[in-house]
Amino acid sequence: MASKGCLIPLPEIRRFINDSMISAGSPESHAAMMAEVLSAADYRGHFSHGLNRLEMYVKDVMTKSTDAHATPVIVSEKASIALVDGRNGLGPVVGNFCMDLAMKKAAETGVGWVSARGTNHYGIAGWYSLRAMAKGFVGLSFTNSSPLLSPTRSKAAALGTNPITLAAPAKGDSFVLDMATSTVAVGKIEMQQRKREPLPPGWAQDKEGHITTDADKAMEASCLMPLGGAEETSGYKGTGLALMVEIFCGVLSGSKYGPFIRSWKNTSEEANLGQCFIALDHSAFDSGFEDRLSHLLSTIRAMEPANPEKEVLVPGDPEKWHMKIVDEQGGIIYHKNQIDSSMQLAQKLKIAPMKAVN
């Protein structure tokens, strides 16, 4: 095994996640959905949300904080909307069910809007918008999450990093936005801490609620700032967007919301998260959507950059490059620490460890 990392082919990553979830107590079909979502995160370069999270989901299932056998049910519906109760099932099981329902309604009426309660962390939000895009729809998804973000002016956190994702098909191209409504995720602050480098102002607050550039103080407080940062740079807009996501998720569905969501990685109570899924049939409006989007994206990419070495990108471009590299090298290269903890998990769950190709 190379000291720098190990190359693991995608099917082997999925096999390992699948076996882990089954060993923890998940039915095969549900384990497969988890394997799909987590491997997609790593494939797209969002390592915080992939294999890195497997132990958390395994623990949720083993402690019965999540019911891996549960399947979602529709609580109420009309032609274009539905409220779903996830019955504390695995996030991807609930999420796939909801987005499939939203697409079914969109195919009939033009748009489908599904809100879910009683659900759990569902991996990268982008998975669900991509699922809709793969069928030709414009897909959106939102989820609330454990409090980590301080509303503008607040000393402490009261909202999650509440992501927004939109995926839209373009001719020979695509637009894939998948963003937290905080300036950055906790993982980015951890990285600065490890490198002993200061944080740009606008990422995080200290325990007194003041902007800090000290990664240690930021990690101690666990208070991310909303997109926009300080009030003078319009951080209240990021707060507004995080609240918009909470309205679509917790308030609409009747799940937990805001500061009443359990703290991060606490498994002593059910998560009861809220999520939202929208599918839009662009072809019901007019033809030519994919041509126009392709034209817009090409135009933006062709804008003259301020720094000639940094070309203009559109949402989804960094992920496309990452997937291309993974395809070329025949798998994902994981850091040794990630491999080591996967080995330990394999021993604990009595399953075959991931097999590297180098």
Place this chain on the structure above:
Amino acid sequence: MASKGCLIPLPEIRRFINDSMISAGSPESHAAMMAEVLSAADYRGHFSHGLNRLEMYVKDVMTKSTDAHATPVIVSEKASIALVDGRNGLGPVVGNFCMDLAMKKAAETGVGWVSARGTNHYGIAGWYSLRAMAKGFVGLSFTNSSPLLSPTRSKAAALGTNPITLAAPAKGDSFVLDMATSTVAVGKIEMQQRKREPLPPGWAQDKEGHITTDADKAMEASCLMPLGGAEETSGYKGTGLALMVEIFCGVLSGSKYGPFIRSWKNTSEEANLGQCFIALDHSAFDSGFEDRLSHLLSTIRAMEPANPEKEVLVPGDPEKWHMKIVDEQGGIIYHKNQIDSSMQLAQKLKIAPMKAVN
């Protein structure tokens, strides 16, 4: 007339806008809609979008760049969606038509999603979400606009300030988000220029595409930065949100989009803007939405502030305070310059000038 400003009652403001639009060539019912939207902007404290814009709309009508007589038509529809052609009519005429259509569909199917092309500047985006909220719906609206925002890394502007608005009813309360996806609007930079004060980094770029704190250089370049500011503070998320709005507006409807929209205040060609309107019937999901939202908003406002003198607010609070002041003083106090230019407009259009009460 007091040198500091003049107090004008709301009905007199509406009368003046109404008369101006009729004199310019607008039918009475269409003039009334413009008067409603512009006076609502000033009432809510968004002075850039109220009386300040009247001359622009008058000019659009007099030069026939906008067809004040046009009424919108439905191009295509399904149970929950519609594509509307505004036929180059006044923005508020098209906007009200579209939001009313979205509400009709939402009442039947749970959600209505209407996209419009061939439309014009429609005033504050929040007017349309408020219109839906007044009928008990959750309302959203989006519009594209003339290029003023530089996508992250781009030297020049290629997108509009593309606002997002969401209004949602709460028990004895409300949530009203109405925000540009740029860090700030041009008006805020003009104010710093007038005060000879520097800009916070993250507001604007200079002609070379670099972040500037010099208001003169910022005004010369006319390049606003996206919410989030620089790349290291996640300005690419603001760019992504501005593009999301453009997908809902120009790409979905087939109007002009991005850098192909006419430059600001150019009346030599039709604007052909794109707009989007969504109404959501929260009661179709479950009961209790308004109670939960009220609880969430109260909880956020009650968070301990980092600075005891600056209490935590939620979107819509500053506007509520402004409306309370206007109600108490019996009207809006306009700056002398605004009053002077309204007097000139009255002379030009041969209508009665606004009558102040002080």
